[in-house]
Amino acid sequence: MTERSTVQTINIRPAVSVYATYRRLSYTPWYAIAEFVDNSTQNYYDHRPKLLPAYKSETSPGRLVVSVSYDAEKNSLEIRDNAHGMDIGELARAVVLDSPPPNASGRCEYGMGLKTAACWFGSSWTIKTKRLGTTRALVARVHVPDLVEKHLDEIEVTEEPAESSEHYTVITIEGLYKPIRGRTPGRIREQLGSMYREDIRSGEVEILWNGQQVEFEEPPILEEAAEGRAATRWRKDVSFEVPWEPLEKSLRVRGWIGIRNPGSQRDAGFALLRRGRVVIGGPGEGYKPSDVFGQGNTFRSQRIIGELHMDDWPVTQAKDAFDWSGGLEDEFIEELKHVCHDYMDKAEGYRQPGKPVTRTEM
Numbered sequence: 101m102t103e104r105s106t107v108q109t110i111n112i113r114p115a116v117s118v119y120a121t122y123r124r125l126s127y128t129p130w131y132a133i134a135e136f137v138d139n140s141t142q143n144y145y146d147h148r149p150k151l152l153p154a155y156k157s158e159t160s161p162g163r164l165v166v167s168v169s170y171d172a173e174k175n176s177l178e179i180r181d182n183a184h185g186m187d188i189g190e191l192a193r194a195v196v197l198d199s200p201p202p203n204a205s206g207r208c209e210y211g212m213g214l215k216t217a218a219c220w221f222g223s224s225w226t227i228k229t230k231r232l233g234t235t236r237a238l239v240a241r242v243h244v245p246d247l248v249e250k251h252l253d254e255i256e257v258t259e260e261p262a263e264s265s266e267h268y269t270v271i272t273i274e275g276l277y278k279p280i281r282g283r284t285p286g287r288i289r290e291q292l293g294s295m296y297r298e299d300i301r302s303g304e305v306e307i308l309w310n311g312q313q314v315e316f317e318e319p320p321i322l323e324e325a326a327e328g329r330a331a332t333r334w335r336k337d338v339s340f341e342v343p344w345e346p347l348e349k350s351l352r353v354r355g356w357i358g359i360r361n362p363g364s365q366r367d368a369g370f371a372l373l374r375r376g377r378v379v380i381g382g383p384g385e386g387y388k389p390s391d392v393f394g395q396g397n398t399f400r401s402q403r404i405i406g407e408l409h410m411d412d413w414p415v416t417q418a419k420d421a422f423d424w425s426g427g428l429e430d431e432f433i434e435e436l437k438h439v440c441h442d443y444m445d446k447a448e449g450y451r452q453p454g455k456p457v458t459r460t461e462m
Contacts, residue, residue, distance in 0.1 A: 109254040110192045110240065112247075118197060120248050122219035123277060129284060130291035131420045132220050133168055133179070135213035136271060137292070137307065138377065138419070139194070140166045140181035141299055142207045143269070147184035147232070154232060154267065167308040168292075170280045177221055177280075179271045185231035186269060188257065191238055194227060195255055207375050210417055214271070219244055223275035232267035236260065289314055294371065294382035297407075319405050322361035322450065334359040334446060338408075338439045342431045353432070355408040357440055359447050363402030369393070370406045372422065379415055379422060389433045392440050394448075403447040404440065 144151060144164040155162045166181045186194065193199040193211060200211035218225040223244050230237040236259040246252060280288070289309040297316040299305035307314040322334040335358035341350040360368060369386015371378050380387045386405075393401040414423040422429075437444075 108188065109256050110195055111254055112196050112252075117248050119215065119219050119242070119244050122216045125216060125220050125418065127217065127220050127418060128291075128420075129278075129280060130288045130295070131418060132217040133177075133288065133292065134295055134377070134419070135217035136168070136179040137166050137296060138207040139214055140164070140179070140183050140269065141296070141305060141377075143181070143183040143186075144305070145206065146203070150232060151184055151267070154265070157265075161306060163304050163306060165306045165308065167311075168288075169308075169310055170285065172279065172281070175222075175274070175276045175279060177273045177276060180268065182268050185234075185267045186227075186229040186238070187231050187234075188238060191227065191229060191240060191257065195240055195242065205375075207377055207419075212417055213419070215242075216418070218242070218271065218273055221276055222273040223277070225271060225273045227269065227271050229269040230262050230266045233264055235262060235264050237262040237266075285310065291382050291385075293317075295378040297371075297378065298373065298376040319358070319360045319367065320362070322359040322403070334443065336443075338406075340435045340439055342428070342435050344426075344428065346426060351410065351413050351428075353408050353410055353435070355406060357404065357406035357443055359403045359443060359450070360405045361403070361452065363399065365397065365402050368402050368405055370404075370408055373407060373409045374413060374415060374419075374422075375411050377419075379410075379419060389429075389436070391433050391437050392444060398448065399450070400444055400447045403450070404443060408436075 141164070151164070161182075164181065164183055166179070169178045169180075170176075171178070190201075193201060194214050196211075197215060198211055201208055204210075224242065226239065226241040228237060228239045239258045239260065240255055242255060289312065292307055292309060293300065293314045293316040296305065296307055296314070300307070300314070300316050324332045324334070326332065335356055337354075337356050339352070339354045341352050343349075344351050355373075357370075366384050367386070369381060369388045371381030372387055373379065373381075388401060393404060410422070415421065416423055424432075
């Protein structure tokens, strides 16, 4: 039997009833899961110099792996990683509301994501974490109904022995309010691949959904052959700034735009990224302002694609949208239209050789 002892308690004031309200947040399953993946990947990037030598000494897998598993019989969700793990201070920030990290320049800046997503998914959740180089694992459990009914304001943290070479965090959520079934599992895998495309491209991060590797398929770019000269590839880098009056500064946008071939209404549109993770975009959810893509099923709406990095732009607490207040989106679209102008014309006027003219390229 594993030897356990109480390390300390974590004070979770203010009012614990707030935890129960997160069940009503308007998350989608993939954005809620992204809160945990954000924590895992940020922990990796924060401690990368220590983790890389550790990975080299391990036979497998030799890189960060974030595994997300759903158990239909137990009605539970588990998120497991082999990042650096947490100490007691980091664990407290993971549990207590409104506890931002010391460095808020990464993917975890509000100090809310883990608990809001865990409370949205289910009634009980447990964090077990082991920091590289220590000899004890820390365990904290939150049962939301008990917090509310018993007016608890402290959570007990226990510890158990572990090998110093181990490093991980495991989050187990039980009593899920909504089973993950139907098309949702496939949708989660697909959306996670899109959201974490930059991490997947790097080769440093592997994400698993129910044991299957999450992947991202690069979009096909239109190439036009021309007699006597090199083919033209319709993809270009872009960079521009948008004035932001509240702070009297400009917000930078960098990335690329392109024309996909063949066209696809579902897969066209922009992906808007922030700090290496997609905030808006993905299969069936591309960002398509009408000033650029036109109204309805235009050729532009099927062909224009791109990735735009907006690292300093303000986002909502759930990181599933940008904060466009004060007319910021209008300014953004105006600049975007300017850099896209030639690609808008090309996308609308291009006709694929040997294919009849149609506006239903799907």
